[in-house]
Amino acid sequence: MxxxxxxxxxxxxxxxxxxxxxxxxxxxxQKHGYGNWRTLPKNAGLQRCGKSCRLxxxxxxxxxxxxxxxxxxxxxxxxxxxxxxxxxxSAIASHxxxxxxxxxxxxxxxxxxxKLLSMGIDPVTHSPRLDLLYISSILSSSxxxxxxxFNTQGLLDIxxxxxxxxxxxxxxxxxxxQCEDQNLCPQNDLYNPQILNQNQSHVHYQNPVQQVAYTxxxxxxxxxxxxxxxxxxxxxxxxxxxxHRNNGTSLSTLTEDYIPQLLSSYNYSNYSSDNQNxxxxxxxxxxxxxxxxxxxxxxxxxxxxxxxxxxxxxxxSITEDERKSYGSSSSNxxxxxxxxxxxxx
DNA sequence: AAGTGACTCAACCGCAAAAGG
DNA sequence: GCCTTTTGCGGTTGAGTCACT
Numbered sequence: 001m002x003x004x005x006x007x008x009x010x011x012x013x014x015x016x017x018x019x020x021x022x023x024x025x026x027x028x029x030q031k032h033g034y035g036n037w038r039t040l041p042k043n044a045g046l047q048r049c050g051k052s053c054r055l056x057x058x059x060x061x062x063x064x065x066x067x068x069x070x071x072x073x074x075x076x077x078x079x080x081x082x083x084x085x086x087x088x089x090s091a092i093a094s095h096x097x098x099x100x101x102x103x104x105x106x107x108x109x110x111x112x113x114x115k116l117l118s119m120g121i122d123p124v125t126h127s128p129r130l131d132l133l134y135i136s137s138i139l140s141s142s143x144x145x146x147x148x149x150f151n152t153q154g155l156l157d158i159x160x161x162x163x164x165x166x167x168x169x170x171x172x173x174x175x176x177x178q179c180e181d182q183n184l185c186p187q188n189d190l191y192n193p194q195i196l197n198q199n200q201s202h203v204h205y206q207n208p209v210q211q212v213a214y215t216x217x218x219x220x221x222x223x224x225x226x227x228x229x230x231x232x233x234x235x236x237x238x239x240x241x242x243x244h245r246n247n248g249t250s251l252s253t254l255t256e257d258y259i260p261q262l263l264s265s266y267n268y269s270n271y272s273s274d275n276q277n278x279x280x281x282x283x284x285x286x287x288x289x290x291x292x293x294x295x296x297x298x299x300x301x302x303x304x305x306x307x308x309x310x311x312x313x314x315x316x317s318i319t320e321d322e323r324k325s326y327g328s329s330s331s332n333x334x335x336x337x338x339x340x341x342x343x344x345x
Numbered sequence: 346a347a348g349t350g351a352c353t354c355a356a357c358c359g360c361a362a363a364a365g366g
Numbered sequence: 367g368c369c370t371t372t373t374g375c376g377g378t379t380g381a382g383t384c385a386c387t
Contacts, residue, residue, distance in 0.1 A: 014356080014357075015355095015356075015357090015381090016355075016356075016381085016382095017355090017356090036372080037372075037373075038371080038372065038373095050372085050373095051357085051358095051372095051373085052356080052357080054373080054374090055355090055356065055357080056355090056356085058374095059355075059356085060355075060356095087376065087377090088375090088376090089375075089376065090374075090375060090376085101374095101375075101376085102354085102355075102356085102376095103354085103355095105376075105377085106353075106354050106355085107354090109353095109354095109377095110352070110353060110354080111353095347387105348386105348387085349385100349386085349387080350384105350385090350386085350387100351383100351384085351385080351386095352382105352383080352384075352385095353381105353382085353383080353384095354379105354380100354381100354382095354383105355379105355380100355381095355382100356378100356379085356380090356381100357377105357378080357379075357380100358376105358377085358378080358379090359375105359376100359377095359378105360374105360375090360376090360377105361373105361374090361375085361376105362372105362373085362374080362375095363371100363372080363373075363374090364370100364371080364372070364373085365369105365370085365371075365372090366368105366369090366370085366371095
């Protein structure tokens with residue numbers, strides 16, 4: 001049996017605060033300041049527990065709280081800070097004057113997280129979602145290596161972080177394969193490299209995974225993030241083999257440690273002095289599908305993963321201790337420029 | 346207008362760390 | 367050093383609101 005909630009012990013009130021209660025709390029704190037939250041409610045004449053009073057004050061009544069929608073700059077900062085600090089909402093809040101940890105946490109969970117997911121970015125690791133990369137990989141291997149045997153079981157076994165994109169991708173690829181099998185394939189711009197080359201100026205991708213998937217589909221050996229797995233060192237291959245071998249339990253077996261290991265294993269093996277080359281998958285001449293300067297729909301790995309921070313000043317105030325104490329789980333691939341990629345709706 | 350599902354966000358819960366005796 | 371109390375934090379819940387049918 002769990003602990004009895006503090007408010008229930010003494011029959012104290014719970015739930016939404018009334019304006020009268022708010023006023024009592026404000027009046028008391030203005031006169032006496034806040035110190036001992038335990039005794040404060042009694043002294044202030046409130047039938048609340050101290051914890052409830054503290055929360056109400058810090059999250060809502062404090063005079064320095066900035067209400068209203070988050071600005072683009074704030075959103076940027078939150079994403080950058082989250083990539084460095086993780087779910088340390090209070091630490092993030094300390095870099096955003098006037099915003100509370102609760103507010104930031106809510107905003108992250110209801111807005112930013114969804115945005116990142118829809119862009120094919122894992123909001124936990126701030127890296128491209130491996131579930132989508134993986135599905136693209138097995139789809140393409142089915143299509144090109146053994147096109148008559150489509151590995152649908154592999155699809156079913158995947159437990160994606162969020163599978164909307166995955167389903168779209170899978171259905172598109174399945175459709176494509178069905179066409180091919182029946183020789184019914186139309187000259188589909190999306191999957192025809194020749195036509196694409198002719199029309200590349202208007203081809204845009206909603207997210208990097210679509211681009212990766214397409215690239216892999218039309219030219220399996222072009223995209224280093226998937227196809228060039230064969231170029232990996234034996235250790236890296238071993239990791240990936242483990243990954244594929246675990247097909248049955250699939251991505252649910254990937255721990256947070258394992259995923260960055262895979263990513264960094266590949267990324268850093270190809271690291272050169274040119275970060276751009278590292279993070280932005282080089283596209284072949286025939287599959288240069290976009291340029292980064294013309295559309296918000298376009299996406300660059302580099303812009304997400306490796307760009308030096310465009311950094312609001314608050315970020316510069318993160319101490320070395322903070323960085324250390326919050327660990328390195330996501331700290332290496334975490335500074336990115338946001339404005340372009342956030343404006344994708 | 347009523348029903349339903351999705352979304353938002355204030356508030357709660359429980360744990361852990363810090364502070365005090 | 368140990369125990370108790372207080373405070374801070376992150377995860378979660380659920381009432382209220384909105385959008386859609």
